[in-house]
Amino acid sequence: MGNLIDVAAVMRQLGPGSEKPEAVCRHRSTLATSYTFDEGARWSWRRQPTGRDALAGLVFVDVPVTVDGDLGEERAEVGSAVFLHPHRDLHLSAQARGKAVGVWLPWDSLLEVETGVQSPRQVLTPTPLTVGLGAFLTSLLVQPSDATPYTDYLVERVLAEMAFGALLESVPKNVAGAREDRPIDRARSLMLMRRAEGEFGVAELAQEMHMSTRHLQRMFAAENSAPADELRGMRIDLANELLGDPAYDSLSISEIAMHAGLRTPSALRRAFAGRGLPLPARARSERMPVG
Structure with missing residues (x-):
């Protein structure tokens, strides 16, 4: 970064x-x-x-x-x-x-x-x-x-996201093209902030948004999406970032899965397969030079 x-x-x-x-x-x-x-x-x-x-x-x-x-x-x-x-x-x-x-x-x-x-x-x-x-x-x-390598990464991301959001809020609202604060954008920001928490899901997101799970799903459906799919995608992106960064080579595949909010190696493998990505161990081995 x-x-x-x-x-x-x-x-x-x-x-x-x-x-x-x-x-x-x-x-x-x-x-x-x-x-x-x-x-x-x-x-x-x-x-x-x-x-x-x-x-x-x-x-x-x-x-x-x-x-x-x-x-x-x-x-x-x-x-x-x-x-x-x-x-x-x-x-x-x-x-x-x-x-x-x-x-x-x-x-x-x-x-x-x-x-x-x-x-x-x-x-x-x-x-x-x-x-x-x-x-x-x-x-x-x-x-x-x-700090561990992972907490260093997580705090860096949280600080950058919070700073970015605070600055975005300060942009004059009367400027043409200024971003509107839509509920679905707030939901996506919450998912991004909490994607590493394995216990955080659609029900918890709805609770934080102060709306029913059905209303939350309808809001995403209006944009041809689903909150569970987007949250899973964010977690896959996070796992990919960790696998692709040499600073986290000390983390096992099991630890990568846990830190990406996918909990288990099998859940991580299924998520990668569902997106047509190489298996996590293969993705890491292909990046790492042969000794």
């Missing part, structure tokens, strides 16, 4: 006045950091050249800050998120002593959120998604745990 981001790269982008983070948590290409800053502290985010090495950030503060950037001056209240776009200059000034948490991601994992006429705002107002992302970051930084 892009190049690794280190603390030094973030500090360079935040300017000479930025302090070192108090806590750091890395999950593959994503980085979470926390800070304590004094009243009047100032960060100066500088625009970066275009290219694969560009990084973006979302910062959550517990005190108001002044945001002065290419889109004008705004005040970010407590609970808001400040978007540090890789190709915009931005200055943040703290109005009081406080704390902040931030997530830093490769821009190529987020750039699809904007087009030539749509672009995320520089201050994201609180929504359940932005509040949830801030709380998740705080949890990662306050309660660090020993």
Whole structure:
């Protein structure tokens, strides 16, 4: 999903006045950091050249800050998120002593959120998604745990998906072509977020969507689809990604099945066969070089 981001790269982008983070948590290409800053502290985010090495950030503060950037001056209240776009200059000034948490991601994992006429705002107002992302970051930084290759992958994906969703929500709704928030899109987002959970199925999805299973199935049928089929497809895609990434060669086929939400190797084999794919063990062996 892009190049690794280190603390030094973030500090360079935040300017000479930025302090070192108090806590750091890395999950593959994503980085979470926390800070304590004094009243009047100032960060100066500088625009970066275009290219694969560009990084973006979302910062959550517990005190108001002044945001002065290419889109004008705004005040970010407590609970808001400040978007540090890789190709915009931005200055943040703290109005009081406080704390902040931030997530830093490769821009190529987020750039699809904007087009030539749509672009995320520089201050994201609180929504359940932005509040949830801030709380998740705080949890990662306050309660660090020993990560496995799979949890690294899963947290990276969750952070990227949540950041993408938060930025998408901030795109002005009056812009022609802005995406509508349809129930079926929310259902697909939930499936993508929870596809690795083997116990998550159509009944659980309907419960989270606050609708009956029959209504959920009718909603998908209107688009010539079925929620069970789409969820199975997402799990197959996840298993394929894990089998195709050398970083997960230490996982057995049984572990791949479990981490992809398919529970057992036989269920994984049936799912692959149903899509006309090579058996999982064969798919991995064909990728791995002969010793």
